[in-house]
Amino acid sequence: xxxxxxxxxxxxxxxxxxxxxxxxxxxxxxxxxxxxxxxxxxxxxxxxxxxxxxxxxxxxxxxxxxxxxxxxxxxxxxxxxxxxxxxxxxxxxxxxxxxxxxxxxxxxxxxxxxxxxxxxxxxxxxxxxxxxxxxxxxxxxxxxxxxxxxxxxxxxxxxxxxxxxxxxxxxxxxxxxxxxxxxxxxxxxxxxxxxxxxxxxxxxxxxxxxxxxxxxxxxxxxxxxxxxxxxxxxxxxxxxxxxxxxxxxxxxxxxxxxxxxxxxxxxxxxxxxxxxxxxxxxxxxxxxxxxx
Numbered sequence: 001x002x003x004x005x006x007x008x009x010x011x012x013x014x015x016x017x018x019x020x021x022x023x024x025x026x027x028x029x030x031x032x033x034x035x036x037x038x039x040x041x042x043x044x045x046x047x048x049x050x051x052x053x054x055x056x057x058x059x060x061x062x063x064x065x066x067x068x069x070x071x072x073x074x075x076x077x078x079x080x081x082x083x084x085x086x087x088x089x090x091x092x093x094x095x096x097x098x099x100x101x102x103x104x105x106x107x108x109x110x111x112x113x114x115x116x117x118x119x120x121x122x123x124x125x126x127x128x129x130x131x132x133x134x135x136x137x138x139x140x141x142x143x144x145x146x147x148x149x150x151x152x153x154x155x156x157x158x159x160x161x162x163x164x165x166x167x168x169x170x171x172x173x174x175x176x177x178x179x180x181x182x183x184x185x186x187x188x189x190x191x192x193x194x195x196x197x198x199x200x201x202x203x204x205x206x207x208x209x210x211x212x213x214x215x216x217x218x219x220x221x222x223x224x225x226x227x228x229x230x231x232x233x234x235x236x237x238x239x240x241x242x243x244x245x246x247x248x249x250x251x252x253x254x255x256x257x258x259x260x261x262x263x264x265x266x267x268x269x270x271x272x273x274x275x276x277x278x279x280x281x282x283x284x285x286x287x288x289x290x291x292x
Contacts, residue, residue, distance in 0.1 A: 005063075005138050006253040012142035014249020015149030018242045019204040020226035021233070022153065023197030025241050029173040030193035034235075035084055037077070037102030038201050039223015044105065045202025046209040046218065047113050050120045064206055071202030072195040072284045074105070079194035084187070102223075110216035117213030125210040127152050145207050146246070153242045154205065169193060201226075228272050234285020244283055248272075 001167070014077065020042055035041070037177045045067050052063035064250065074244065082097040124141035160166040171179040172189045180186055233244025255267045275283065 003070060003254070004255055006249055006257040008070060008138045009142055010250035010253030012138075012145035012249070013208075013252065014229075014246040015146040016204040016208045016227050016245075017154060017229045017248055019207075019223075020201045020223065020243025021230040021241045021245055022207040022238060023200045024135055024227060024230040025235055025238050026169075026193050026197045026200075027190075028230075028235050031087065031167050031172075031190040031192060033096075034227075034230075035078055035083070035085055036098040036103065036198055036223075036227070037078055037082070038197065038226060039072055039219035039221075040102035040105045041198035041201035041219070042205035042226075043109065043216065043219030044198075045205035046120065046214045047109055047205075047216070048202075049206045050118060050214045051113070054118075067206060068202050071205075072199045075198030076191055077101075077193040078198070079191045079196070079199055083167065083194070083259055085151055094174060101217075104115065106216055106220070113216055113217065120209040120214050122210035132245070139211070141207070141210060148203075148207060149242065149245075152200070153238065156238060165192065184215075228269065232272055232275060232282055234282030237282070237284040240282060240284025247283075249274065 020038055023041070024039050030036050048067035048070050049063050051276055052058045052066050056063075058066075078098060078101055082101045083094040086093040086097060122141060124144060125139045127139075129138055129143070130138060158166075160170055168179070168184045169192065171182065171184055172186055176186060179189075201223075204222075226245075229245045229248050230241050232248065233240035233242070234242065235261050250269060252264055252268050256264045258265070279285075
């Protein structure tokens with residue numbers, strides 16, 4: 001029963017890694033860059049949701065909507081100030097600039113929100129599920145999270161195939177020059193990709209906040225794990241990233257239950273190294289074809 005609870009918990013946690021990692025996939029696919037402030041975006045969603053709902057008392061739904069809107073706005077800021085000036089000149093300095101902007105955000109939140117962790121209450125994370133008196137030990141929210149993750153992944157897939165903006169983003173990803181000749185606004189497409197990536201991270205932060213304490217540093221390790229998931233799944237494959245997140249989350253949960261939390265990070269990241277040594281392009285990624 002303990003192992004079953006760990007598997008369910010791992011699926012929920014893995015879905016959150018996958019949602020954040022999908023943001024890496026979106027920006028990489030459209031612009032060839034990634035937002036290394038993605039973990040900070042996840043933290044921002046959780047902190048703003050807590051602030052709007054608990055501190056200001058605006059209610060859960062308005063708090064969630066406003067928090068996600070702010071996360072999307074933050075994505076636009078990251079793209080405009082930390083990525084565009086460098087990527088437009090062919091420089092890789094956006095690597096450091098996105099990291100720096102994430103650190104700035106973390107410290108701004110630390111000074112305004114405070115260092116003390118706080119709990120975001122949710123009716124779905126109050127009492128563990130009890131099936132036939134067995135005491136499963138998981139909350140309803142942990143069962144809901146994987147469903148939300150796959151629903152959002154499916155929605156992204158449909159948007160990319162059935163909507164005008166989705167088709168435009170795919171066109172930019174496949175051939176930027178051809179997309180520009182067809183009148184697609186490249187800068188707007190890249191900005192939209194960044195807004196979408198931080199929106200996904202914000203959703204992950206809000207969903208996981210009731211299960212963990214909300215604090216300014218919660219996104220640091222989470223963002224690192226999400227990037228590991230993106231590389232593990234093959235950053236060019238959306239579904240690969242999603243499944244890699246589930247695998248990573250379940251592996252974490254099983255190691256924690258069987259060996260203890262002290263071994264969790266050691267073993268899971270060693271597994272990432274081993275897998276990438278065997279499959280450099282990730283579990284579901286494909287090697288890029290370079291024209292000469």
